[in-house]
Amino acid sequence: xxxxxxxxxxxSFGEVRAVDGFSLRVEQGATxxxxxxSGCGKTTTLRLIAGFERPDAGTIVVGDQTLAGADVFVPxxxxxxxxxxxxxxxxxxxxxxxxVAYGLGRGADRNRVREVLDLVxxxxxxxxxxxxxxxxxxxxxxxxxxxxxxxxLILLDEPFSNLDASLRAKVRSEVREILDAQGVTSxxxxxxxxxxxxxxxxxxxxxxxxxxxxxxxxxxxxxxxNRWVAGxxxxxxxxxxxxxxxxxxxxxGAISGDWDLAGEVDVLVRPESLAVDITAPPDxxxxxxxxxxxxxxxxxxxxxxxxxxxxxxxxxxxxxxxWHPGDRVRVWIDGPADVLARDA
Amino acid sequence: MAVTTAAIAIxxxxxxxxxxxxxxxxxxxxxxxxxPLVIPSYIGAYAILSALGPAGLAQDxxxxxxxxxxxxxxxxxxxxxxxxxxxxxxxxxxxxAALRRLDPQLEEAALGMGRSRTEVFRTVVLxxxxxxxxxxxxxxxxxVLSDFGAVSIMRFESFTTAIYTLYRASFDRVGAASLATxxxxxxxxxxxxxxxxxxxxxxxxxxxxxxxxxxxxxxxGWRWPALAxxxxxxxxxxxxxxxxxxxxxxxxxSGDVPWxxxxxxxxxxxLVSGLAALLAALCSIPIAVLAVRFRSPFSAAVxxxxxxxxxxxxxVVALALVFFGTRVAAGLYQTLAMLxxxxxxxxxPLAVGVxxxxxxxxxxxxxxxARSLGRGPFEVLRTVTAPLISSGTVAGAALVxxxxxxxxxxxxxxAPIGFETLATEIWKxxxxxxxxxxxxxxLVLLAISALPxxxxxxxx
Numbered sequence: 001x002x003x004x005x006x007x008x009x010x011x012s013f014g015e016v017r018a019v020d021g022f023s024l025r026v027e028q029g030a031t032x033x034x035x036x037x038s039g040c041g042k043t044t045t046l047r048l049i050a051g052f053e054r055p056d057a058g059t060i061v062v063g064d065q066t067l068a069g070a071d072v073f074v075p076x077x078x079x080x081x082x083x084x085x086x087x088x089x090x091x092x093x094x095x096x097x098x099x100v101a102y103g104l105g106r107g108a109d110r111n112r113v114r115e116v117l118d119l120v121x122x123x124x125x126x127x128x129x130x131x132x133x134x135x136x137x138x139x140x141x142x143x144x145x146x147x148x149x150x151x152x153l154i155l156l157d158e159p160f161s162n163l164d165a166s167l168r169a170k171v172r173s174e175v176r177e178i179l180d181a182q183g184v185t186s187x188x189x190x191x192x193x194x195x196x197x198x199x200x201x202x203x204x205x206x207x208x209x210x211x212x213x214x215x216x217x218x219x220x221x222x223x224x225x226n227r228w229v230a231g232x233x234x235x236x237x238x239x240x241x242x243x244x245x246x247x248x249x250x251x252x253g254a255i256s257g258d259w260d261l262a263g264e265v266d267v268l269v270r271p272e273s274l275a276v277d278i279t280a281p282p283d284x285x286x287x288x289x290x291x292x293x294x295x296x297x298x299x300x301x302x303x304x305x306x307x308x309x310x311x312x313x314x315x316x317x318x319x320x321x322x323w324h325p326g327d328r329v330r331v332w333i334d335g336p337a338d339v340l341a342r343d344a
Numbered sequence: 345m346a347v348t349t350a351a352i353a354i355x356x357x358x359x360x361x362x363x364x365x366x367x368x369x370x371x372x373x374x375x376x377x378x379x380p381l382v383i384p385s386y387i388g389a390y391a392i393l394s395a396l397g398p399a400g401l402a403q404d405x406x407x408x409x410x411x412x413x414x415x416x417x418x419x420x421x422x423x424x425x426x427x428x429x430x431x432x433x434x435x436x437x438x439x440x441a442a443l444r445r446l447d448p449q450l451e452e453a454a455l456g457m458g459r460s461r462t463e464v465f466r467t468v469v470l471x472x473x474x475x476x477x478x479x480x481x482x483x484x485x486x487x488v489l490s491d492f493g494a495v496s497i498m499r500f501e502s503f504t505t506a507i508y509t510l511y512r513a514s515f516d517r518v519g520a521a522s523l524a525t526x527x528x529x530x531x532x533x534x535x536x537x538x539x540x541x542x543x544x545x546x547x548x549x550x551x552x553x554x555x556x557x558x559x560x561x562x563x564x565g566w567r568w569p570a571l572a573x574x575x576x577x578x579x580x581x582x583x584x585x586x587x588x589x590x591x592x593x594x595x596x597x598s599g600d601v602p603w604x605x606x607x608x609x610x611x612x613x614x615l616v617s618g619l620a621a622l623l624a625a626l627c628s629i630p631i632a633v634l635a636v637r638f639r640s641p642f643s644a645a646v647x648x649x650x651x652x653x654x655x656x657x658x659x660v661v662a663l664a665l666v667f668f669g670t671r672v673a674a675g676l677y678q679t680l681a682m683l684x685x686x687x688x689x690x691x692x693p694l695a696v697g698v699x700x701x702x703x704x705x706x707x708x709x710x711x712x713x714a715r716s717l718g719r720g721p722f723e724v725l726r727t728v729t730a731p732l733i734s735s736g737t738v739a740g741a742a743l744v745x746x747x748x749x750x751x752x753x754x755x756x757x758x759a760p761i762g763f764e765t766l767a768t769e770i771w772k773x774x775x776x777x778x779x780x781x782x783x784x785x786x787l788v789l790l791a792i793s794a795l796p797x798x799x800x801x802x803x804x
Contacts, residue, residue, distance in 0.1 A: 052712050076715040077723075081714040091711035093731045102727070103717030143715075149718055 002004070002152045002185060003028045003186070009058035010209075011044055018044040020209030021060070026187060031179055033196035034189045036206035037232065039241050042189045045206070049187065050083050051076035062152055064264045075170070082146030082154040082184075082271035084163060088138045090130040096141050097126035103149040118181060120144045126247050136167050136185040143175060147182060152178070155213060160195060172199050183230030192225030197221060199315035222336035230268050230338070235272070237313045241339070248339050253308045255333055264342040273335030274315035276303055276323065289313075291323050305331055346674050352435050352481060372438075373574045378433045378797055380581035384750035384767065387786050389426045391585035429581040434487065435480030438701055441739065442476035443469070473705060486693070528547040542582030586790065592783035606769065606785055614764040614792060616680065616755075617748035619798075620687035621695075625741035627688065627696035629730060636694075636703045637711075661690055662757040673742075683758045687748045696749060702736025703729070740794040749793055 004026045005082050011019040019041045026032045034042040047053045049060055051067065059069040062081070067074045082103075091099050117123045118339030119153060120140040126132065129140060139159065146154050159175065160168050175215060176199050179186050190196050196203050197217040205212045205220055213225035224230035227238070243261040248254065250267045252274075259265075279285030289305040292312065303315045307308045315331060323329065380388070603654035634646055665686050706729065712722040730737070752767045759768065766789040 028414060050712070050716055052715070077718050077720050077722070078714070079716070080718070081716055082712060085709045085713060087707065089713040091714070091728060091732075092712060093728075102714065102719075105718065124804060145713070145717065 002287035004063075004153055004185065005059075005061045005136065006045070006049065006186075007059045009045065009048055009060070010056045011041075011048055011053060012056055015210055017041075017267065019048065019055070020282070022206070022210050024211055024214065025339075026185060028185055029183050030185055030202055031176065031200050032187045032202045032204060033200035033287065034065070034187060034204050034206050035193060035217050035232075036191065038191055040206045041209035042191075042206045043157055044209075046083075046187065047188050049153075050078050050081055050155055054192060057308065069125040069148050079150045080149070082149070082151035084139075084142045084146050084154070084156040085125055085161050086158040086208070088142040088162075090138060090141055090145070092129075092131060093177055096130055096133070099130060099141055099145045100126075101322060108280070116144045118147045119147070121174075134207050136144070136171055137161055137163070138162065139171065143178065147178070147184070147285055150182075151184065154186045156183050158190055159188055161192070168195075175199070197233075205232065207232070220271075223338050224268065226340065227266070227268070235271050235295060235316075237269050237271065239269065239311065239313070240342075241265050241267045243339065251307045252331065252333055253310050255285075255339075257337075257339065259339045261339060261341055265339050266342060268338040268340060269313075269333055270335070271302065271314045271316035272300075273333060274305075274313060274331055275334035276315045276317055276329050276331050278329060280330040281330050284332040284334075286320075289321075289327055289329055289331040291327040291329060293325055298315050305329070307331070352432075352477060357732070361663060361748065373578070376578045376582060377436055377574065379578075379794065380430050380433055383430055383585050384753070384770075385426060385430050386642040386752035387583075387589070387770070387782075388430045388585050389422070389569055391431075391723050392422065392426055393587040413485070429577075431487050432577075434483040437739065437743070438480045438698060439473055441698075442473050442701065452763060457536060459561045476701055479701055483694065483697065494702060521775045533626065552676075560657045583728045586787075589783045589786050589790075593787055599770060602781075606763065606766075606788060608767045609764045609769045609785060610764055610788055610792065613749050613789070614768070616683055616687065616765060617745045619680075619684045620691065621741040621745035623684065623688045623698075624692045624744040625694040625737050628691055629701040629725070629737060631692075631696050631728065632733070633725065637708065653658070661686055662754040665754075665758060666690075667716045680763070681759075683755065683760075683763075685797040686753065686754045686758050687744070690751065694743040695737070698740035698743065699733055702733040704741075713737075745796045746793050 006022055006024045009019050010017070010021040019216055021129045022041070022045050024032075034045060034238070044053065048055050049069070054073055055068050060067045061069075061078070065074075066072050074211045091102065092104065097113050097117065100116055102111075103113060113126070114123065117126055120143055121145065122137060122140055126139065130138060133141065139162070143156075143159075155177075159173055164172055172195065188199070197220075200217060201221045202214060203217050207228060213220050213229045215223070219227060221233050224233060224236075230236045230238075238252045239252060240327060241248045241264075243259060243263060243265045245262075246259060247256045248259065248261075248265055248267060252267070252269075255267070276289075277285075287307060289307050292304040292306055295302045299319055300316055301319050301323070303317065304312060306312050313331070615733065631646055665682060709734070711724050711728060714728045715721070719727065749765075750767055752771055755765055755767050756771065759765065764772075766785045769785040770782040770789070773785070
């Protein structure tokens with residue numbers, strides 16, 4: 001239960017630079033998601049932290065102990081870091097309790113095994129073979145096994161990707177509750193932005209072996225540091241605009257905020273932050289738009305609109321009222337928007 | 345080459361039939377198919393020659409039907425038949441083990457994509473069996489190249505017989521040594537080719553979730569041809585030699601059988617082969633772990649080196665150790681330790697091959713998980729890796745035992761004076777033409793070999 005700090009980590013495999021100047025600080029007790037596309041180096045980073053790979057350069061410090069540095073390399077078994085693997089990597093020759101007891105060493109405390117299994121809701125299956133369990137149960141065994149020795153830090157590599165979609169949301173919140181209950185610092189790797197945003201309290205967006213942005217889920221989603229982060233986290237509309245003294249004018253009218261920018265900028269706005277209606281509230285700077293198309297998804301609908309400037313934007317609204325191509329509507333920004341200098 | 349191809353051709357269908365189908369009497373065939381492994385090639389060759397050759401038992405049976413003289417099967421055909429029949433289990437055992445470990449989901453996925461069973465076997469199953477086939481084929485090639493018993497009985501001129509003739513008949517040590525060098529070089533080429541063709545890919549179980557047993561394939565109309573196939577192979581490779589031996593034994597029981605000597609020889613055989621199997625199995629684990637987990641020029645060299653032992657004919661290793669024993673370590677010469685060491689040198693590759701194949705199927709993630717749980721590398725090896733590959737290692741030990749128990753030249757040369765094993769008893773009898781006297785020890789040899797073989801095949 002410690003903070004962890006990675007400084008300028010580098011790791012190459014042959015010609016491939018998997019991790020290329022990765023820096024991140026995680027506070028004690030936090031749950032951090034490393035979010036990035038596949039091949040961005042996030043799993044390698046996790047393996048560096050766990051001690052399965054040795055960094056070419058950079059330092060890893062947990063609490064006040066340096067685990068990897070210029071002349072330091074602490075082997076994985078001395079790091080007190082628990083790992084939950086994507087394929088769980090359970091020991092097939094032990095039963096469930098045996099898997100959990102493994103990290104407790106010889107003369108494992110039966111009560112601790114019991115306690116951890118109860119924690120993950122598997123108290124009743126301790127005697128079962130791990131091969132008889134469902135995927136969700138195996139995942140909880142893997143988590144219990146990693147938690148049993150009370151590690152300082154727990155790493156989870158794509159922990160939910162092998163679960164059925166229907167099970168995933170439930171397991172996610174359960175895992176989060178368990179991690180919170182233990183107060184353990186945790187880092188998990190995922191390529192699924194929804195997963196990162198919903199489970200973590202800090203999201204580090206990783207691309208090409210380095211961190212592009214760190215922030216709360218809300219920050220990285222609504223105030224992305226650059227276009228790549230903005231695009232990776234979900235649908236986004238980019239509108240050209242001009243900034244002058246904290247006010248930005250674009251095709252959707254003027255918006256104001258605490259931006260310290262001047263000149264040509266881009267306004268980044270997510271489709272769900274665009275409101276559509278026949279009439280706009282009087283205090284909103286709305287513009288006229290034409291409905292080009294509409295896709296209905298049940299819970300919500302995606303409406304494609306053409307602005308007077310000719311620019312098209314998409315708006316995501318609840319499933320009703322139903323809009324139709326050809327409808328003339330008013331559209332305005334109703335939620336967070338982000339402004340970036342044109343060359344950012 | 346001909347032997348290897350034929351051995352694979354026999355071993356693949358047998359492995360599949362016994363591992364995956366509803367063949368009647370599957371367990372029985374499983375054991376029967378692997379049993380020829382225990383028959384030394386010299387016994388097998390003699391049995392085949394005396395049964396099928398000119399003036400053999402078969403001719404006696406056929407004579408009333410007007411068959412005057414069967415064509416001679418000595419020479420290439422006889423050597424080929426004998427070596428194939430007694431080496432195919434080297435391919436069968438690893439392939440069968442790999443088949444059983446193969447994740448059935450892979451096959452089901454391929455079937456689900458509309459491929460026929462034959463296509464699935466060719467495109468999905470076969471590639472996964474390649475490491476096992478390769479390991480088995482390598483053993484067959486090395487065995488055939490260094491075999492002496494069968495080729496000499498079948499009068500087929502090969503490297504080993506030429507070396508032996510030069511060494512024995514004319515004491516031409518230079519000639520024997522240079523031929524031995526050429527033979528060794530040839531074997532190293534085989535090893536090199538095999539290492540080039542070996543795929544780097546590791547084959548793990550593909551997905552988490554519940555491991556399931558593969559469904560058995562109903563054979564329906566193919567039942568009887570399949571049975572006939574198994575029966576033919578077993579008849580030739582098993583029933584025939586045993587029948588011949590039993591025939592000779594019955595002849596000899598009427599005379600006086602030296603039961604005491606046979607009992608002592610049996611004890612010696614068990615002791616030496618058991619020790620060799622234990623040591624080879626223990627040594628195979630670090631070698632396989634080095635070769636699979638820590639790929640480096642050094643680890644590759646260690647693995648290659650362990651194979652060269654098998655590439656050298658027993659007689660070459662034995663002579664080398666005699667030289668070593670008399671010049672360097674006089675205290676070890678003609679001791680049990682030296683004999684066991686020779687066996688380990690000779691048969692280590694059997695153990696390494698099987699252990700390596702099973703290690704390839706253990707995901708490194710599992711070992712990493714153990715490391716992260718606070719266990720050091722050796723602790724992980726002991727508590728996780730070793731138990732997971734233990735089935736492979738036990739299989740390797742059983743193979744070493746089976747091979748060591750019948751090893752002849754090294755035993756003859758290195759055994760302490762008066763230390764007779766079953767193999768030397770058989771040799772003593774047959775070399776002076778008393779086939780009756782060799783028959784009982786031969787049957788005992790087959791009997792004690794059947795136990796580890798049973799362990800090997802019936803565990804799963």
